[in-house]
Amino acid sequence: MKPIQFTVSVYGEGVFAVMEDKKENFYNYYHRHDEAQITYILKGKGTIMVGNIMQSFQSGDIFVLKPNEPHMFDREMEDEEEIGDIHAIHIFVNLERMKRLYHIPDFEIVKEYLLELDTSKMVDRALSESMMHYFTNLMVKTSMPRFTEFLSLLYSLAIHRGDASSLYSGVRSVTYSDKDGARISQVYKYTFDHYNEDITVDQVASIIHMTPTSFCKFFKKHTTKTYISFLNEVRIEKACQILIDNKSEHIAEAAFQAGFNNVVHFNRVFKAITKMSPRKYLAQHSVDM
Numbered sequence: 001m002k003p004i005q006f007t008v009s010v011y012g013e014g015v016f017a018v019m020e021d022k023k024e025n026f027y028n029y030y031h032r033h034d035e036a037q038i039t040y041i042l043k044g045k046g047t048i049m050v051g052n053i054m055q056s057f058q059s060g061d062i063f064v065l066k067p068n069e070p071h072m073f074d075r076e077m078e079d080e081e082e083i084g085d086i087h088a089i090h091i092f093v094n095l096e097r098m099k100r101l102y103h104i105p106d107f108e109i110v111k112e113y114l115l116e117l118d119t120s121k122m123v124d125r126a127l128s129e130s131m132m133h134y135f136t137n138l139m140v141k142t143s144m145p146r147f148t149e150f151l152s153l154l155y156s157l158a159i160h161r162g163d164a165s166s167l168y169s170g171v172r173s174v175t176y177s178d179k180d181g182a183r184i185s186q187v188y189k190y191t192f193d194h195y196n197e198d199i200t201v202d203q204v205a206s207i208i209h210m211t212p213t214s215f216c217k218f219f220k221k222h223t224t225k226t227y228i229s230f231l232n233e234v235r236i237e238k239a240c241q242i243l244i245d246n247k248s249e250h251i252a253e254a255a256f257q258a259g260f261n262n263v264v265h266f267n268r269v270f271k272a273i274t275k276m277s278p279r280k281y282l283a284q285h286s287v288d289m
Contacts, residue, residue, distance in 0.1 A: 006181030026073035030185035035092035044086030046075040062123035113158035
């Protein structure tokens, strides 16, 4: 089987390219590319991994990912009768080619926005719905009308730059080689696919043909966290999704569905990661809904 590349190519000769995802899942491999990426989730929910942090996403969310920021989207698998295609629109922006526009005075606010994109962002949900038409119009328009729609989207993001939260963990990303990035991608994908099973460090190390000791050092070096810490974060993120979606009547059941086999341990890990108990988290999000 041909290995999945960590640095992927985005095709197109212009300053931007548009891609529509309408299938069973997103491209759920950890990867990076030279272009900035603006993604609108029309349908689907799950987890986005950016750098070394995780964030839930749902229909209507917009993400702006900085160039060469490693990331992946993974959908939440719903009940069998509810499973359908995800739907997302991705816009890839070649910042190098955008320099052709930087000398235009009227482009100054967009230029500043693009050049000051120091972290990836999630647009506030209260604002994202008002931007949906830009993405859908980009799928049907051509030539100059399409280009002006693209510029309008950038302008809207620029003037609302304060209405977005940073997807930055507080730890500067370690630079990956493509070889190491591909290994990390394999580990991440396996973990997201099997988080609710009994996973051991030995098992995961064997996937990338390393000894457990070498793997633990490798993973800590490239992610600034231990593999068990990462696995717990994935499981807690999934447990949060289960609790919010009312897929479990009991907290204990949500713990088991997320891969924990001990409720006391689940409660302890949940509080350490979210800074609140599962019961308080559930009550807080029940009020929000």
